[in-house]
């Protein structure tokens with residue numbers, strides 16, 4: 001279950017669950033981020049990983065900032081990723097992107113003030129036949145229109161209660 005910050009014990013458990021060594025560092029970091037409600041790796045968690053795997057903290061931060069999928073600052077509980085590749089564009093993904101910006105009151109790369117949603121672009125996820133497509137967590141939503149997006153946002157807000 002996602003929590004705002006992970007305890008030291010939980011970070012240590014994740015390290016073990018993901019293989020327990022440096023070779024599995026990326027999986028460990030992704031899992032820590034996934035469990036954090038705000039979709040990022042905070043300094044306390046990074047320190048536990050660095051200490052446990054005997055990696056200098058500076059080197060760990062090099063890795064955290066190298067990979068676009070890893071984040072060191074809080075993001076939205078739900079990250080809405082909009083596919084911006086050509087097939088989705090032809091299916092009007094840019095219109096859906098504009099609608100999402102308006103509905104959420106944020107631009108791409110930003111997070112709503114309540115910490116609920118972040119908006120970002122993503123590359124093709126292979127669901128071009130149901131474009132325009134967005135992805136939230138592991139779930140892909142296709143055949144989008146404004147009504148469907150409103151419903152998705154409403155459901156997510158309700159789930160977060």
Ligand code: FES
Pocket residue numbers: 083084085086087088089123124125126127128129131133
């Ligand atoms: S182009 Fe959007 S899912 Fe393939």
